[in-house]
Amino acid sequence: MDAHRQASFESGPACCASCAADQPAPLDRVTEPAIGLLVDRFYAKVRNDPELGPIFDRAIADWNLHLATMRDFWSSIMLTSGRYHGNPVAAHRKLEGITPQLFERWLALFAETCGELFDDSLAATFMDKARRIATSLQLALFYRPEHDRPRSAQ
Amino acid sequence: MTYVVTENCIKCKYMDCVEVCPVDCFYEGENMLVIHPDECIDCGVCEPECPAEAILPDTAPGLAKWLKLNAEFAEVWPNIVAKGEPPADAETFDGQPDKFEKYFSPNPGHGDGAANQVKAEETAI
Numbered sequence: 001m002d003a004h005r006q007a008s009f010e011s012g013p014a015c016c017a018s019c020a021a022d023q024p025a026p027l028d029r030v031t032e033p034a035i036g037l038l039v040d041r042f043y044a045k046v047r048n049d050p051e052l053g054p055i056f057d058r059a060i061a062d063w064n065l066h067l068a069t070m071r072d073f074w075s076s077i078m079l080t081s082g083r084y085h086g087n088p089v090a091a092h093r094k095l096e097g098i099t100p101q102l103f104e105r106w107l108a109l110f111a112e113t114c115g116e117l118f119d120d121s122l123a124a125t126f127m128d129k130a131r132r133i134a135t136s137l138q139l140a141l142f143y144r145p146e147h148d149r150p151r152s153a154q
Numbered sequence: 155m156t157y158v159v160t161e162n163c164i165k166c167k168y169m170d171c172v173e174v175c176p177v178d179c180f181y182e183g184e185n186m187l188v189i190h191p192d193e194c195i196d197c198g199v200c201e202p203e204c205p206a207e208a209i210l211p212d213t214a215p216g217l218a219k220w221l222k223l224n225a226e227f228a229e230v231w232p233n234i235v236a237k238g239e240p241p242a243d244a245e246t247f248d249g250q251p252d253k254f255e256k257y258f259s260p261n262p263g264h265g266d267g268a269a270n271q272v273k274a275e276e277t278a279i
Contacts, residue, residue: 085176089177089192089193089195129197132155132195
């Protein structure tokens with residue numbers, strides 16, 4: 001990969017006019033480098049996001065460590081590498097100000113990043129996993145069984 | 155939403171699932187494993203790893219009994235994160251009918267105590 005292509009992958013859609021006309025081909029399979037690109041670019045967006053940025057910056061003391069952890073997480077999910085071991089439910093329970101709307105924002109940025117780097121099929125594969133995990137975390141964080149009961153039964 | 159360990163795990167207990175689970179949500183009984191429904195993040199990584207095809211999403215039909223059993227025993231059996239030795243006669247029992255009625259044991263397995271210590275310390279994402 002030449003310098004322009006590398007810069008384009010790492011910093012955004014196009015670093016200069018030359019790159020805009022010469023975008024890297026979308027990636028079509030899961031590899032460790034692909035996961036690395038996704039994680040780095042996605043969390044750069046997160047940190048710049050007015051809604052998500054402050055939540056993450058309050059929660060993450062060491063971004064390099066967090067990015068490495070997230071590479072391990074997605075490697076475990078997409079390549080069954082078994083590198084990540086943790087408790088995401090407990091980690092998210094500790095976050096102040098977390099709402100279902102923030103999960104939607106997270107998913108929108110993740111979809112945007114997948115769309116920039118991957119072909120449609122690979123982006124859909126990542127998004128399927130991301131949506132399932134987001135739904136599962138939200139059930140763990142926000143679900144209250146009493147909300148399922150009809151009003152007349154309460 | 156969660157994944158659920160079902161009948162064909164009983165007396166097979168291959169344990170390939172525990173090696174790939176990113177959130178360490180398997181718990182070990184004497185002759186089967188269960189998934190803690192509040193810890194599973196529905197990633198689905200374990201499903202294709204099970205040689206006995208005993209792990210299913212809870213959206214599959216007819217799993218109410220197994221979802222209840224997983225939830226109940228995940229609270230009392232020990233956590234397991236490292237694959238142990240499957241029963242020597244596991245293949246003999248793979249696919250047998252009525253394994254729950256014939257063989258299910260509510261007794262706990264050994265789990266892995268050392269790994270539990272790591273898990274307790276590793277709550278940061």
